[in-house]
Amino acid sequence: MAAISEEGFEGTEESRSLGDHADDIPTLAEVESPGWARHTGTMAGLGFLTVARRLPRLIRQALAMAWQASPRDTVATVALSVLGGFFTAFGLLATTGVLTALFESGPTPDRIRAALPSLLLVGAAAAIRTALQAGAGWAQSRLGPQVLRISEERLFGLTSQVDLICFDDPQFHDALQRARQRGMQMADMVVQTAVDTLTGLVGIVAAAGVLGVLHPVLLPLLLLAVVPDAWAAIRSARMRYTTDLLLIPQRRRKWIIEELLADKDTAAEVRTFTMRGFLLRLFDRVARSEQRMMLDLARRQTLARIVGEALGGIGQGAVYVALGLLLAAGAVPLAVAGTAVLAIRSGQMSLANLMYATNRLYEQGLYFTDYLDFATQAEARTPARRIREAPGGFDRVTVEDVTFSYPASATPALRGVSIHIDRGEVVALVGENGSGKTTLAKILAALYDPDTGRVLWDGTDLAEVDPHRLRSRIAVIAQDHTRWPLTARHNITMGMEKGEDAVVQAAEVAGADQVIAELPHGYRTLLDRRFKDGQELSGGQWQRIAVARGFYRDAPLLICDEPTAALDARAEHALFERIRRHADGRTVLLITHRLASVRYADRIYVLDHGRVLEHGTHDQLMALDGLYAELYSLQARAYRTV
DSSP, X not given: OOOOOOTTTTTOHHHHHHTTOGGGSOOGGGOOOOGGGTTTTTGGGOOHHHHXXXXXXXXXXXXXXXXXXXXXXXXXXXXXXHHHHHHHHHHHHHHHHHHHHHHSSSOHHHHHHHHHHHHHHHHXXXXXXXXXXXXXXXXXXXXXXXXXXXXXXXXXXXXTTSOGGGGGOHHHHHHHHHIIIIIHHHHHHHHHHHHHHHHHHHHHHHHHHHHHHHOGGGHHHHHHHHHHHHHHHHHHHHHHHHHHHHHHHHHHHHHHHHHHHHOHHHHHHHHHTTOHHHHHHHHHHHHHHHHHHHHHHHHHHHHHHHHHHHHHHHHHHHHHHHHHHHXXXXXXXHHHHHHHHHHHHHHHHHHHHHHHHHHHHHHHHHHHHHHHHHHHHHHHTSOOOOOBOOOSXXXXXXXXXXXXOOTTOSSOSEEEEEEEEETTOEEEEEESTTSSHHHHHHHXXXXXXXXXXXXXXXXXXXXXXXXXXXHXXXXXXXXXXXXXXXXXXXXXXXXOOOOHHHHHHHHHHHTHXXXXXXXXXXXXXXXXXXXXXXXXXXXXXXXXXXXXHXXXXXXXXXXXXXXXXXXXXXXXXXXXXXXXXXXXXXXXXXXXXOGGGGTXXXXXXXXXXXXXXXXXXXXXXXXXXXXXXXXXXHHHHTTOOO
């Protein structure tokens, strides 16, 4: 590792304060390769023949997706590419007629006139080939956006449909990240590279076919001429690939440092803790390491190119010697030898394109397979269709002996939980962190299915009803609410249209009307500073918008999960007063650590390590002198004066 350069930082306070701590800077080896790069080592150990054997399956998968995107453009791309190769071969064969006429004895004007018919055929073949290639390129360029669109729609259609519990499964989440970060972007590239591979193959077949027609002995000359160029191309590509593989940790750390130096979230602390010098020196170390490796790559690629061109020159010389011997022996006429030279040159170009496309296709195909595998896995984890209609309301919600475990968790989050909520009640769930409150709320919100036990709306088992329809009858005010990059109005309505009066009323009940009144465009203000004229809200202001979102739905069941976490004491008190007024005749499930806020609940359930430890009213639980009384007393003691 090169020494850290202080050039450009001398005299700054940061460099003086950190100059003696260069050894504290982390080394590049500490950076772990990202999940999307899991295939980066695969190609380094594979030979070209191994790659070539696996290509047919990749090409079939690519063409199948292309066909799904646009059958017309797929047929046009493949057919025009094949026809272009046919006219390439036809043009080469027609060239033989031109050369034969030109090499005949007689006056030059006569020879030119004799060559004109063949010359016209060559020109026509070239024009048609150019038109076909342009058409194939146009159809191929049309395929890319269409393939990307259907791959995106398929991925996001599945991610928004699978059970929510999938996102708590580490293996599923990792597969999703690989499919999303690299695999999905590879879909259209795989299609394009597959077409390029077919085009290169067609070009080689055309050149080989011409040589076979001219004279069978000319076919080995094609191999002799193209092998050195192919070796140089593969060698150079392998060098770049291996270098890119080795540079992944450096580039990842470089990206991390760039984010630290230029991101809004870190800008304040970079200045507060005088981190500028430290970060710039670390960036310099990473950048210099990357620079050295890229310069070394340029040197090695140049050497490979020189060796390849030297061997190619030897091969070309051998070809010309062989052609000379064939001419001397009378095995081929001069015109055929001239055409063979042109065919060999065409084959060289096609082979170079094929080598490049083949390596690219296989590498891209590895990540494309990640996308296909994830799609198959996600389809298998999509909820089965439930035909029973969700009830419009309830007199009682009953949770019967429910257990639930998260994927890869050794202990259940809920163990035999049983509670009930009657229509019009305010019921509270309390307990310490990890007691299972939020998990139980998500089961009641139809976001998770219990492992065992049942959730009933009156006599209807929710496991039998359509969860999408059921969720439209439940409103949730979450602590970790999403700050949607939408207008204030859409942040409240969330795609549900009930009229302007309902929006204003929900905002007033939540206290969000005061927030919206201060926005420059009112309800039409975009709540995201990344967009022009966008506005940013404080945490407490966002909390009020989220509360209005829950009130706007006006559902039979309102679930409030820590709804006052970002509010000050005055705003918290006002919100709970609003919830109590809003709950008149409605059913509210309240989850909170602020136990003073649940004193007036109709019933309180105290959870501990996934079990219901106590339940009753506030007075009953205080008289019980159990966990609730202990927690309540601890909080109350903090407000007492000595």
